Amino acid sequence: xxxxxxxxxxxxxxxxxxxxxxxxxxxxxxxxxxxxxxxxxxxxxxxxxxxxxxxxxxxxxxxxxxxxxxxxxxxxxxxxxxxxxxxxxxxxxxxxxxxxxxxxxxxxxxxxxxxxxxxxxxxxxxxxxxxxxxxxxxxxxxxxxxxxxxxxxxxxxxxxxxxxxxxxxxxxxxxxxxxxxxxxxxxxxxxxxxxxxxxxxxxxxxxxxxxxxxxxxxxxxxxxxxxxxxxxxxxxxxxxx
Amino acid sequence: xxxxxxxxxxxxxxxxxxxxxxxxxxxxxxxxxxxxxxxxxxxxxxxxxxxxxxxxxxxxxxxxxxxxxxxxxxxxxxxxxxxxxxxxxxxxxxxxxxxxxxxxxxxxxxxxxxxxxxxxxxxxxxxxxxxxxxxxxxxxxxxxxxxxxxxxxxxxxxxxxxxxxxxxxxxxxx
Ligand SMILES: Nc1ncnc2c1ncn2[C@@H]1O[C@H](COP(=O)(O)OP(=O)(O)OP(=O)(O)O)[C@@H](O)[C@H]1O
Ligand SMILES: [Mg+2]
Numbered sequence: 001x002x003x004x005x006x007x008x009x010x011x012x013x014x015x016x017x018x019x020x021x022x023x024x025x026x027x028x029x030x031x032x033x034x035x036x037x038x039x040x041x042x043x044x045x046x047x048x049x050x051x052x053x054x055x056x057x058x059x060x061x062x063x064x065x066x067x068x069x070x071x072x073x074x075x076x077x078x079x080x081x082x083x084x085x086x087x088x089x090x091x092x093x094x095x096x097x098x099x100x101x102x103x104x105x106x107x108x109x110x111x112x113x114x115x116x117x118x119x120x121x122x123x124x125x126x127x128x129x130x131x132x133x134x135x136x137x138x139x140x141x142x143x144x145x146x147x148x149x150x151x152x153x154x155x156x157x158x159x160x161x162x163x164x165x166x167x168x169x170x171x172x173x174x175x176x177x178x179x180x181x182x183x184x185x186x187x188x189x190x191x192x193x194x195x196x197x198x199x200x201x202x203x204x205x206x207x208x209x210x211x212x213x214x215x216x217x218x219x220x221x222x223x224x225x226x227x228x229x230x231x232x233x234x235x236x237x238x239x240x241x
Numbered sequence: 242x243x244x245x246x247x248x249x250x251x252x253x254x255x256x257x258x259x260x261x262x263x264x265x266x267x268x269x270x271x272x273x274x275x276x277x278x279x280x281x282x283x284x285x286x287x288x289x290x291x292x293x294x295x296x297x298x299x300x301x302x303x304x305x306x307x308x309x310x311x312x313x314x315x316x317x318x319x320x321x322x323x324x325x326x327x328x329x330x331x332x333x334x335x336x337x338x339x340x341x342x343x344x345x346x347x348x349x350x351x352x353x354x355x356x357x358x359x360x361x362x363x364x365x366x367x368x369x370x371x372x373x374x375x376x377x378x379x380x381x382x383x384x385x386x387x388x389x390x391x392x393x394x395x396x397x398x399x400x401x402x403x404x405x406x407x408x409x410x411x412x413x414x415x
Binding site for chain 2: 170178198199201202203204207
């Protein structure tokens with residue numbers, strides 16, 4: 001349902017993606033791993049239609065995503081994707097609750113319903129107490145959890161999460177992963193988690209390992225599962241060298 | 242870990258027979274290697290010899306007659322002493338993983354292929370444990386946490402070893 005074909009993306013003289021290809025099925029939970037700077041966030045942003053690759057194709061439900069114009073991509077993203085950014089990226093002028101409510105209103109839900117959904121998700125992520133605070137008044141871990149609540153409240157078909165537990169202790173991280181995976185399993189949504197934490201990767205059905213902008217293992221379900229693929233292949237990445 | 246002390250702990254609740262002790266050990270320490278009956282009886286004999294337990298009678302609930310053991314005053318003192326101790330932080334690197342890597346390079350080969358296979362096996366086990374944790378009893382969750390964090394420590398060591406490998410090659414014997 002989500003596919004990237006030989007993506008290439010550079011920033012100035014840095015090559016972030018160098019022919020990365022992946023295929024992710026509906027309802028799959030995958031972990032994207034790899035050393036710092038290997039292109040994980042860039043791949044996630046390309047898959048989510050946030051940035052455009054210079055070459056290659058991104059397909060969502062059989063449709064080209066990377067060739068859509070800005071408006072169409074924004075609409076498709078709003079309707080189908082929930083994104084948790086590596087550094088939160090909440091709107092600084094709004095409270096935590098308003099940050100969660102806003103995309104729901106944009107998505108056409110009523111005010112009461114949106115507010116209710118926002119409160120319940122903030123509760124589930126254990127940050128209901130921070131509902132009235134602005135991002136600058138939140139801790140790193142609270143920011144992350146509000147960002148997760150914002151992504152999940154819209155009940156997206158695909159959830160993208162970039163290091164969603166990076167600022168959290170073990171138990172809070174476990175709770176966030178429980179909610180992310182739980183939301184995915186309940187609604188057959190697809191979950192793509194970028195992480196360098198093996199304990200987070202262990203929640204996924206498969207590991208997509210990046211190195212130097214290329215996918216070195218787990219590009220398709222057949223090569224990255226627990227049983228499928230040769231162990232060497234499944235392991236070849238997620239390893240920094 | 243001392244099986245004797247775990248059995249003393251189980252007996253501190255009330256007198257029990259050997260079969261009961263085995264069942265409760267396996268239940269309350271999920272994830273630990275299940276006790277063999279032989280081990281239980283050998284340990285009980287030793288505890289009795291040292292005066293930490295005593296035989297208080299026999300029980301028969303439909304099945305065969307069973308000897309009932311109880312903790313003694315000396316046993317309680319020994320249990321308290323043990324609980325007040327800490328485990329010595331591991332003084333040696335006893336992991337077979339480490340030994341394999343060193344031996345592989347000694348034998349003139351490379352440990353890389355081994356490390357990659359080990360990494361895959363560890364991650365697979367971590368997936369199983371993570372899945373099991375979702376529906377486990379509190380003791381099972383604690384046991385899974387313990388196993389997961391240790392596997393994770395191994396994995397991070399494997400990843401560092403792979404990173405260092407070019408440096409490591411041919412130098413582990415230096
Ligand atoms: N907006 C940008 N401008 C310039 N360079 C960028 C930008 N975004 C990414 N890069 C570069 O592209 C490469 C890949 O970056 P990316 O953020 O995808 O890595 P990552 O795998 O997510 O790393 P990390 O684990 O540290 O988050 C890096 O070398 C990075 O410096
Ligand atoms: Mg990143």
